[in-house]
Amino acid sequence: xxxxxxxxxxxxxxxxxxxxxKGQYIYTEKGNPFEIWLAQLMEKxxxxxxxxxxxxxxMSFTNWVTTDLLTHPYEPSEDEDKVxxxxxxxxxxxKFEPGLFASYHIYPYYPDFLNYEPRYLAxxxxxxxxxxxxxxxxxxxxxxxxxxxxxxxxxxxxRGLTHRNVYGWDQGFHTEQEQGKILSRLYEDIVEEKMAxxxxxxxxxxxxxxxxxxxxxxxxxxxxxxxxxQTGEQHFGLLSFDPGTKLKxxxxxxxxxxxxxxSKSVYxxxxxxxxxxxxxxxxxxxxxxxxxxxxxxxxxFLFNTxxxxxxxxxxxxxxxxxxxxxxxxxxxxxxxxHLWIDSYYDTYYFSYAHxxxxxxxxxxxxxxxxxxxxxxxxxxxxxxxxGEGKNKRTIPFDAYETGKLQEGNSDPNSSSFxxxxxxxxxxxxxxxxxxxxxxxxxxxxxxxxxxxGDIWSKKGLESSEKIKGIQVGVVAVNKKSNDVDDTFPTQxxxxxxxxxxYLYKWKNWEYPTFHERIKPSYFILQKTYGRLQAEE
Numbered sequence: 321x322x323x324x325x326x327x328x329x330x331x332x333x334x335x336x337x338x339x340x341x342k343g344q345y346i347y348t349e350k351g352n353p354f355e356i357w358l359a360q361l362m363e364k365x366x367x368x369x370x371x372x373x374x375x376x377x378x379m380s381f382t383n384w385v386t387t388d389l390l391t392h393p394y395e396p397s398e399d400e401d402k403v404x405x406x407x408x409x410x411x412x413x414x415k416f417e418p419g420l421f422a423s424y425h426i427y428p429y430y431p432d433f434l435n436y437e438p439r440y441l442a443x444x445x446x447x448x449x450x451x452x453x454x455x456x457x458x459x460x461x462x463x464x465x466x467x468x469x470x471x472x473x474x475x476x477x478x479r480g481l482t483h484r485n486v487y488g489w490d491q492g493f494h495t496e497q498e499q500g501k502i503l504s505r506l507y508e509d510i511v512e513e514k515m516a517x518x519x520x521x522x523x524x525x526x527x528x529x530x531x532x533x534x535x536x537x538x539x540x541x542x543x544x545x546x547x548x549x550q551t552g553e554q555h556f557g558l559l560s561f562d563p564g565t566k567l568k569x570x571x572x573x574x575x576x577x578x579x580x581x582x583s584k585s586v587y588x589x590x591x592x593x594x595x596x597x598x599x600x601x602x603x604x605x606x607x608x609x610x611x612x613x614x615x616x617x618x619x620x621f622l623f624n625t626x627x628x629x630x631x632x633x634x635x636x637x638x639x640x641x642x643x644x645x646x647x648x649x650x651x652x653x654x655x656x657x658h659l660w661i662d663s664y665y666d667t668y669y670f671s672y673a674h675x676x677x678x679x680x681x682x683x684x685x686x687x688x689x690x691x692x693x694x695x696x697x698x699x700x701x702x703x704x705x706x707g708e709g710k711n712k713r714t715i716p717f718d719a720y721e722t723g724k725l726q727e728g729n730s731d732p733n734s735s736s737f738x739x740x741x742x743x744x745x746x747x748x749x750x751x752x753x754x755x756x757x758x759x760x761x762x763x764x765x766x767x768x769x770x771x772x773g774d775i776w777s778k779k780g781l782e783s784s785e786k787i788k789g790i791q792v793g794v795v796a797v798n799k800k801s802n803d804v805d806d807t808f809p810t811q812x813x814x815x816x817x818x819x820x821x822y823l824y825k826w827k828n829w830e831y832p833t834f835h836e837r838i839k840p841s842y843f844i845l846q847k848t849y850g851r852l853q854a855e856e
Contacts, residue, residue, distance in 0.1 A: 324387070325399055327354075328352075331357065332352045334353070338356055339356075341359045341363070343363035343367075343413075344367065345366045345370075345413055346359045346360075346411070346412060346416065347359065347412075348409055350409060351406075351410065355406060355410060358381050359410050362410070365379070377418055378419055378421055379420050380421045382423050382425065383405055383422065383423060383425075384425050385424065385425070385430075385431055385456075386400045386401065388405075388460065389404045389407070389408065389464075392433040392437060394432075394433045394706045395431055395706075396433075396436075397431070397432065400432075400433075401433070407420065408464060408465050408466075421466050421468065422464050423468075423471040424460070425470075425471055425472035426456065426472070427472070427474060428473075428485045428506060429483040429484060429485040429490055430491065432704060433706075434456060434485070434486075435452065436707070437452070440453075440455035440456050440459070441455070442455070446509075451509065452487065453487075453489065453509055454512070457509060457513040457515060458513050461513055461515060467516035469516040469518075470510050470515055472519060474520060474521035475494055475502045475556070476491060476554075476556045477495065477496050477498075477740075477841070478551060478552040479492070479722070480492050480531070480533075480534060480698060481698065481700065482553075483552075492552035492555075494740075495740050496560075496737075497840050499839065500842070500843070500844025500845050503841060503848075504845055504847075504848035506518070507520075507845070508848070520558065522556045522558075523557060524557040524558075524560075525556065525561045526554055527543065527544050527548075527554055529551060529553035533698050534698070534759065536667075536781050537764070537772065537781065538759065538764045538765065539765040539770055542770070545765065545829070545830070545831075546563075546603065546758065546767055546832060547603045547832075547834075548757070548759050549757040550698070550757055551759070558839055558842040558845065559842070560837045561834040561835075562835055562837050563601040563602035563604070563833070564602065564833055564834070564835065567835070568581070568606070569581075569608075570730055571728075571730040571741050571753045571755050572729045572730065572734065572753070573729075573746030573752070574749075575749075575751060578599075581599060583597040583599060583608070584597070586792075586824070587808040590806050591612075591805075592613075592617070592805045592806035593609065593611050593794060593806045593807070593808055595609070595610045596794055596808050598792060600824075600826050602832045602834065603757065604757055605755070605756045606755050608751070610751050611750045611751075613747075614750050614751070616798060617796045618796075619745075619795070619797075620634065620636065620637060620795040620796075621648070621649040621754065621794055622634070622792070622794070622816070622821075623646055623647040623649070623790055623792055624818060625761055625771055626772075626787070627787075629644070629664055630643065630645045630646045630662055631645045631646075631691065632645075634795075636797075637802075640816065641814060642793075642815060642816035642817075642818065646661070646662045646665055646761075647661055647760075647761055649725070649756065651725070651743055651754065652799075657724070657725040657726075657742075657743065658696075658724055658725055659723040659756065660693035660694065661762075663682070663690060663692040663693060664685065664690060665762060667775060668699065668719070669685060670776070671781070673685070675780070678703065678717050679719075686776050695723050696723025697723070698720060698722045699717070699718070700720060701718040702717055703715065703716055723760065725743055726742045728742075728744065729741055737840070739839075742756070743755070767830070769786055769787050771786075772785075789826070791822065791823050791824070792822055793808055793816055793821045795816075808822075809821060
């Protein structure tokens, strides 16, 4: 059982006045119907094991922070603090010797009260540092009459972010090394606060999962067939399921893996740009550009994914004329590289400005070819009201730019490995590599080439289209003059014609390919376990 407040509350209301349970091994005192029901299940389980195997073992039920036995005045959602499922109301008779323990899934970033409750924010841990996670553990240990097991705690290595923690232990957007360090820290807190133990969630990544802030933008029936790097719930594992039967492309600013693929340039060499190579797998679209020199160049990748819409002008390249551009990837150094989306095709804006009216609207966004590109953003929290009385305050709507591109090395075997790396520019060899998660291109299911349709149509976010492929162009811009130095394809009469763009096609698949890889976090956690065991 995992604590669902609505189920627990409705059970209590439906069976109000239910008498306490008194079994051979388990009984309740002043229990609510839901706790009585749990006690009955525990009794049945113990009886079966005793009768069948002449065996007894410690007993628990899995609970969740939203149904803990504490009251949280700083929880903004009524649904997340409206009922308790209290293990203290369930007891054992002398016939059951092993005893009971409480069991909770406790993560550092959700529910929201963990980030706002003063007691937890002010709590000093064994390091003499403020630590809301340790503060909550201490409070839970304090109020229970039995051992408390942290049956789940975890940190995902997804590219996308889902919830923030006030001290940075967020749900998502962590490198695999950061995952190991944060998990180690949380486990140290579990040990120091004298909990009964802690279990890391989870051993392996899970491609089928969803998160609240991305679930409306993909095909829910096809999630297991590809890996969505934007979805935090898919990447909790210490074992990664990487796309492909083996590593296809390392984003490291080199060409060796492209040569192994026998990849050919999709364009003929031009005056500055020498080649563009493209490939893909169950996780990413990969691009490789070689040029005569990169030191003074900004690179722009132009993408046409959906027909009959897109922009004809690129704000960052005002002199360029083109048509139908839905996305622009701008590589302009570590601090100023972004993936931009046609504002008309921006699902974030459509959701939170048009549908929910939680962010300001911008005139003309619902018009095709309006001249505006938006940064790609993800919502993290809707506006929250927290606290009571004089302490009541409003926390504003929160989002972040997930389209900001990170430079790094995605080679797992490199000492500089960065699992969040999006691109790498090697100026000395004139090479730039880029990988883009499918979801950032509004792809709902790459296995069937299904993309988001016209979101301003009647179907809204439920609209979708099947495409033949993605058209890709490249523009090299001089950093100093901002003049266009070269383009793929070649301009004709001062315009990049969409019909000349290369159409990248890939084969559909029904069964995804993958290969296993142990993340660096595994080895970091392994050392932590060994050290703590040695200190006992």
